[in-house]
Amino acid sequence: MTLVLDPEKIVSQAERLGASEAEVYIVKSREYSVKAQRDAITEAEIHETLKLGVRVAISKRVGGAGGIIATMDDVESIIEKAISIAKTAPPDEKWPGFNPRIGVAPVEPEIYDEATASVDTGFLISLLVKQLGIVREAENVHVAEAGIGVDVSETTYANSHGGPVTEKATLFSYGYELKREGEEKGTYYDYIVKSRLDEGRVYSLTRKGVEKVIDASKAKAIGSFNGDIILGQEEAAGIIAIMLAPAVSAEQVQRGRSPLRGKLGEEILSRGITVVDDPFLSWEPGSSAFDDEGHPTTRKSIVEKGVLKTYLYDHYTASVEGKESTGNADRRAPWSKPSPGPTNLVVEVESSKQSLEELIAGIEKGVLVERTIGSWMSNPISGQINMTISFGYLVKKGSIVEPVKGLVVADDFYEALKDRFLGAGGQRECISSVCTPSIAWAGVRFAGKD
Secondary structure (H helix, E strand, O other): OOOOOOHHHHHHHHHHOOOOEEEEEEEEEEEEEEEEEOOEEEEEEEEEEEEEEEEEEEOOEEEEEEEEOOOHHHHHHHHHHHHHHHHHOOOOOOOOOOOOOOOOOOOOOOOOOHHHHOOOHHHHHHHHHHHHHHHHOOOOEEEEEEEEEEEEEEEEEEEOOEEEEEEEEEEEEEEEEEEEOOOOOEEEEEEEEEOOOOHHHHHHHHHHHHHHHHHHHOOEEOOOEEEEEEEOHHHHHHHHHHHHHHHOEHHHHHOOOOOOOOOOOOEOOOOOEEEEEOOOOOOOOOOOOEOOOOOEOOOEEEEEOOEEOOOEOOHHHHHHOOOOOOOOEEOOOOOOOOEEOOOOEEEEEOOOOOOHHHHHHOOOEEEEEEEEEOHHHOEOOOOEEEEEEEEEEEEEOOEEEEEEEOEEEEEEHHHHHHOOEEEEEEEEEEEOOEEEEEEEEEEEEEEOOO
16 A cells, blocks of 8 residues: 555644644554355455544534545545534533643553564465364364454554654454254354464364364253352453443543442452553553553553552543543544543452362352353443353352253342452453453352243
8 A cells, every 4th residue: 555644744734724633543454354154265355444534623613534545635535524524513611622642651562463464365264274174073063154364554643732653563363153063053153363363372262162062062951040150251351341341431430321430449349359451461452552542551450459449531531530541542443533441451360269170169059151142231331231141061069060051140240249259260361352260259040941
């Protein structure tokens, strides 16, 4: 891609057209992706894109626009559209201006891998074909769909107060859905997203999927009972992302949409639990030396020994409370309005067992949860968890008994992880920017087939 954008010139041009101030967010990326369905490669693509987002303020009126850039005419059009939107927008009396503190954190995380950046579609096709071969070796198991890809990107931010700051990153992803057919039917899905390609993890994930889909095909629906629950790493990460991540956003707190409003300094989780926002973890997709407003990132404890220590702020929400941004501005797209969000949420548990097996050994009766459906129906505003266990293992007297499915769970997230928390086990794993071991709590009602 030969087109080069100068962020400082774009800011200056917006100001010449009438903006009091402006900000520019640019993402240049090259993406290689390969897909498979029904045990065969179906797509292999290369995409190169240059995306631009421009936001401007005219006094306290703010507007933004953006899109994929093919020519310099597209840049002109985006600037003019942002100006036009700002002129007709209602004034925001709380508008503090764009972030004045632009810079890079003293610790720059490892998120760019040269070997990953040099991968091409031929290599990815070969790697995915080998995974299809592993799956075909299992009886009645096939790949319903799978995908593997590498994205090489360069992100640049600047505004009227300074910059630009630029960061290069690589991103590797691999995921699948496996099905087992025949007399015993089952489905299992899994994925990894990291900042560098690790072939060993790809093979391990595929072999794990084959084992799990066979177990899932044998899962039985059972009756209701009361017991303890262990969320495997993937499901623990998922529920934390759904329940805790939005609750610690200062934007949600200020809007009255967080159950943690007014609870700074209070114990909200078990004293054995600490949750850290860490943007410096090597090879994790949430890591970065600056946030989506160009503000330097920092490592911070959100919950320390059960006590809520801070919310996460971008520049706007911080200014509302007379504070400084915590470096947590996040955008869905280059042209989106930023809002506070976590980088990598790291769950640290003092009572963590050495292994998942030891955690299971302490369970009289319960379920080790492998996969759920419907957890998106959980409510981060009320703290209410809702999920249906689509695949798990029944545990009795400290041992796994059999695969089960179809159990419905409704519970209070904060009560469960404060008053009924049993501990954690197994190695901490980072999944979708949440890093956690398996976690367990007591006193769960499993509603089943009665």
